[in-house]
Amino acid sequence: MQLKLNNKVAIVTGGSKGIGFATAKILLEERANVVICSRSNENLMHAKSKLKKYDNLLTVQCDIGIDGDVKNLFKQTIKNFGKVDILVNNAAPTSWGPLMDEIDESEWLNAVNDKLLGYVRCTKLAIEDMLLRKSGRVINIVGMGGRGPNKRYLTGGPINAAVLSLTKALADYYGKNGILVTALSPGPIDTGHHKNILTWVAQEAKISTEQAMLNFIEGIPVKRYGHPEEVANAIVFLASDKASFITGSEVLVDGGRFRSL
Ligand SMILES: NC(=O)c1ccc[n+]([C@@H]2O[C@H](COP(=O)([O-])OP(=O)(O)OC[C@H]3O[C@@H](n4cnc5c(N)ncnc54)[C@H](OP(=O)(O)O)[C@@H]3O)[C@@H](O)[C@H]2O)c1
Numbered sequence: 001m002q003l004k005l006n007n008k009v010a011i012v013t014g015g016s017k018g019i020g021f022a023t024a025k026i027l028l029e030e031r032a033n034v035v036i037c038s039r040s041n042e043n044l045m046h047a048k049s050k051l052k053k054y055d056n057l058l059t060v061q062c063d064i065g066i067d068g069d070v071k072n073l074f075k076q077t078i079k080n081f082g083k084v085d086i087l088v089n090n091a092a093p094t095s096w097g098p099l100m101d102e103i104d105e106s107e108w109l110n111a112v113n114d115k116l117l118g119y120v121r122c123t124k125l126a127i128e129d130m131l132l133r134k135s136g137r138v139i140n141i142v143g144m145g146g147r148g149p150n151k152r153y154l155t156g157g158p159i160n161a162a163v164l165s166l167t168k169a170l171a172d173y174y175g176k177n178g179i180l181v182t183a184l185s186p187g188p189i190d191t192g193h194h195k196n197i198l199t200w201v202a203q204e205a206k207i208s209t210e211q212a213m214l215n216f217i218e219g220i221p222v223k224r225y226g227h228p229e230e231v232a233n234a235i236v237f238l239a240s241d242k243a244s245f246i247t248g249s250e251v252l253v254d255g256g257r258f259r260s261l
Pocket of ligand 1: 020039040062092093094143186188
């Protein structure tokens with residue numbers, strides 16, 4: 001299948017690790033120009049060293065929770081590559097664990113500022129540029145907590161639900177301008193973020209993290225965790241010309257874990 005991504009410009013937020021890193025790597029293999037951002041310069045340099053064979057990669061230190069950082073991310077992208085064709089909103093996984101009485105207002109505000117407003121900040125600037133060519137893709141990485149509420153995922157669940165709502169609304173509004181907006185929810189994927197979740201689950205249930213992982217796997221029809229590359233393949237497909245009639249949809253990449261119609 002020809003994905004025709006050469007000469008496209010893609011921004012992957014949170015591209016230094018996990019799902020974002022795997023997505024950036026496949027986009028580079030498909031010869032897109034890729035910009036990755038994350039908060040830690042050390043993480044970015046580590047990612048860059050693993051991708052050193054590609055000369056069409058730009059790294060920009062950016063916390064999507066900070067408006068000025070996001071503006072600089074887009075400024076550097078346009079300066080180096082001239083445009084933005086694809087935005088993968090992936091950064092800032094929300095924390096798992098604390099219950100309602102353990103979360104104070106500042107944690108709620110931080111979670112909303114990072115994941116929900118972070119996605120909004122990036123999307124606004126991406127769409128501004130995409131409108132110039134009447135073409136573009138925005139792919140929002142969400143999570144099953146948006147549709148399957150969980151008492152141990154109190155900030156993440158509502159934020160993911162809000163991002164799903166935003167995805168639908170933006171798809172509706174910008175479809176006429178050739179801008180397609182989709183959401184993708186990964187299931188348990190073997191990343192640093194999911195290792196943190198396992199630690200919480202193990203602590204609460206007073207079991208080992210190995211046992212917590214086995215319990216998770218028991219609930220997954222394919223009986224294993226997903227790899228970041230398996231999510232990245234679906235993201236890159238949604239970013240490509242081959243997904244030209246898909247917008248407003250949520251794609252699940254979860255080994256069948258989410259049991260709902
Ligand atoms: N793994 C799963 O099973 C799973 C399940 C459902 C949903 N998801 C979603 O998938 C996405 C990626 O998660 P992952 O599992 O790949 O996580 P990960 O391996 O922990 O990677 C997270 C990436 O985001 C960056 N990041 C975090 N906060 C940021 C911020 N405020 N601004 C910019 N970059 C930031 C991190 O780098 P720095 O630390 O350097 O900033 C890192 O590059 C998240 O949106 C997460 O909610 C994952």
